[in-house]
Amino acid sequence: GELIDRLLSASASRILPVDSEHSAIYQCLVGEDPATVDRLIITASGGPFRNHTKEQLADVTVADALRHPNWSMGNKITIDSATMMNKAFEIIEARWLFGLEADRIEPVVHPQSIIHSMVQFCDGAVKAQLGIPDMHLPIRYALGDATRIDSHERRLRIEDYASLTFFRPDMSKFPCLGLAYTALEHGGTAACAINAANEVAVAAFLAERIRFTDIYQVIEQTRMATTFVPDPGYDDYVAVNSEARAKADEIIKTL
Structure with missing residues (x-):
């Protein structure tokens, strides 16, 4: 935004x-x-x-x-x-x-x-x-x-x-609904990391790799583990998007 x-x-x-x-x-x-x-x-x-x-x-x-x-x-x-x-x-x-x-x-x-x-x-x-x-x-x-x-x-x-x-x-x-306010409160790349983690988590659920209730856990754990950039440029969004997807996949493997 x-x-x-x-x-x-x-x-x-x-x-x-x-x-x-x-x-x-x-x-x-x-x-x-x-x-x-x-x-x-x-x-x-x-x-x-x-x-x-x-x-x-x-x-x-x-x-x-x-x-x-x-x-x-x-x-x-x-x-x-x-x-x-x-x-x-x-x-x-x-x-x-x-x-x-x-x-x-x-x-x-x-x-x-x-x-x-x-x-x-x-x-x-x-x-x-x-x-x-x-x-x-x-x-x-x-x-x-x-x-x-x-x-x-x-x-x-x-x-x-x-x-x-x-x-x-x-x-x-x-709890996924509350992530809107988390993202807007933190600003920066928070929403980018949440979006990336959600896409990976939903794909894992559709492939029956995780439970429905795991989706939120994957997103929140990914957000916490991903680099946060408070005043990002385009390249920062690209980098955080890639990092969050990789971290979400690592988290999914532990579930």
Whole structure:
């Protein structure tokens, strides 16, 4: 985020968010004064294990973790959703996309995946963007550069949903989510090491080399063991990425 921000400050380019959560926030901010934003509320489906206990998570299989209730995604992102690591990355991304500090970005579990994210303002008002769990709308909105392009995709019919529910995520059960705040608190190459370790850990889980609950342990142990650069340049990110992947693989071999 810091590297891209520096590059953008010397460029006429802009970043238009495509991910559904960030697109939702972007849409809610249209016409609003950024100074009036109180907090960003990023919604999460909670993945397939939102109602599992910690004890049950120790025994989940790869097949279990790949059964996402709402979205059809590739294997890696589906596992990230199951661990809520994907939401940690989205919090990090939101911090840089919208310029808010981490303590003003909050996740909330919303099992129906109809509200894609929300923005609360200084007067207490909350704006939300709703839609079916489908990527056509946010991609089209970005391609149109915030101009709404006519679509014949399936429409949301709000009357088809008896209720929309929300609850706080359990970070003791899904510790990967807390890594967002760890990364943003430390800054530097912390997020780079976390991302690299996660990719290696998820691949190991998909290959049935480690348990589902080992994913967090691999990431955290790798973060602690990897060189930390507080003010990195591009070459530092490349080096830390490589180092973290190697250390994660070493840790996996000990499990």
